[in-house]
Each structure stands twice: as C-alpha cells, then as structure tokens.
Amino acid sequence: MYRTLVALALILCAGTSHAEMALRDGWAVTPTTKSYDILIDDVKKAAKANKMGVVTQAGPTGAAANRGITIPGNRVIGLFNNLYAVEVLSLSTAAMIEAPIRIYVTENEDETATLSYKLPSTVFAPYIAEAGPELERIAGELDAIFADISAQATQQH
Template sequence: MRIILSVVLSLWASLSLADVTAREGWVVIETRKPFDQLVDDVKAAVSANKMGVVTQAGPTGAAKARGIILPGNRVIGVFNNVYAVRILALSTAAMIEAPIRLYVTETDDGATLSYKTPSLVFAPYMAEAGPDLGLAASELDAIFRAIAEAAAG
C-alpha cells in the first residue's frame, strides 16, 4: 500500500509541476494569470481577431469526475471559415490541420499559453498547395500572434 501511495504522490507531483517547454515552431508564453482567466482571455482575443472558437477539450473536468485532480488543461481549436474555404481550395489534405489549437496549461505561478505556429502546422502541405498556402499560413501566424499577445497581456 505504501508503494502505491508513493507512486501516486510522485505522479501527482510531476503533473502539478509539468509545463510546456519551447520547441521549434511553437510559441510558449508564461503568464501569472489564473488558468480560468487566461482561458477566458484567449476566447475574448479570438473573437476580437475575427476568428472563432471551433472546439474545446481538456481532461481536467472528466478526471475530476473520476476523483483525479489535475492542473487546469484546455485545448482551444480556433479557425475562421474564410481561411477554411481558402485553404481547402489549395489542399484538401491540409484541412485536417484545422482548427489550429491554442493550449492553456495551469502552472504553479499562473498559466501558460502555447501553440504551434500555423506556418509549422501547414508546412507538410506547402509543396502540394503552392505559395498561396504559405501566404495564408503567414497571415494566420500574425493573427495567432495577435491573439496570444492580447490574451497574455
């Protein structure tokens, strides 16, 4: 029993300290905002930048219903039909990447906002779709940067 308790406590400790680290093609912004506030600020920034929240998912609520407490964790899928139609005309395969996801994670000091840049997300389809996909991805990079800066600010 002590071994099981020790393993469970060790796992919980690692979860509570876990955070997203920067990696190639990712933007990671640490904030002191509480998790729920950052989630709300992301949604407001998405709307202000004429994009839409298409999906939301996270294990926190379902885990809590099972008696497991996890740090806040929310994936917010963001896109806009204008870009969907535009990208679909260039590459049917590329549309599997939509919506592009923003990731909010609770930390000991607040919450972190991270995402893969649209240029990274759409990179595998560039040869097939041509330069117009690169242009759309670049525009989306600027929009997602504006969303992130507004939400984290």
C-alpha cells in the same frame, strides 16, 4: 553509478506533479501571471476580437475531476475562420485536417497559466509543396493573427 543516476532521475520525476510547457521548434510558448480560468476567457475574447471562431474545446481536467482525480488545468481551444477554411480547402484537401489551429492553455504549479500553440506556418508546412505559395501566404497571415491573439490574451489588464 549509472543505475544510481537513473534511480535518482526517476525519483525526481516522480515527485513532479506536472511539467510546465517548454519552448519547442515551431511553437510559441508564453508563460503568464494569469490564472488558468482567466487565461481561457482572455483567449476566447482575443480570438473574437481577431475574427477567429472558437470551433472546438477539449481537456481532461473536468472529466478527471468527475472521476475524483485532480490534475492541473489543461485545455485545447481550436480556433479558425471559415474564410480561411474555404481558401485552404481550395488549395489542399489534405491540409484541412489541420483546421482548427489549436491554442493550448496549461496550468502551472504556481497557479499561473501558460499559453502555447504551434505556429500555423509550422502546422501547414507539410502541405506547401503540394498547395503552393498561396498556402504559405495564408499560413503567414494566420501566424500574425495567432501572434495577436496570444499578445492580447496574455497581456495584463
């Protein structure tokens, strides 16, 4: 019986081309009705409106397409502001490894897209004991900024 259940689970998983993002502790996950490309553009606009720079972008979708492989849209967009970078660095050299904070845009099977990110307070939590309450304050401010970016990027036009 156990082997049959395992085999059935493997067959079901193999038939799924990709899984949609699920809510995780310390993450914000917002499914949208927007397309992947539109959501990426809207994230960039919302970041700029909230005085956050697009520092990095990466994703396997384009490189896979160049190899003849089709995969769902998948983009990580790193956002930060130098004012926060200088503040964080003054508190903890180690914490700067976490900058930029990343937003993750994934394409869903129904051609909509989901915006996900780890909360900045989650990202910086391991460094707060070392850096103190100032880093916790900064992480809280960044939580609010990223919530605003997410709300603006995911709202319908």
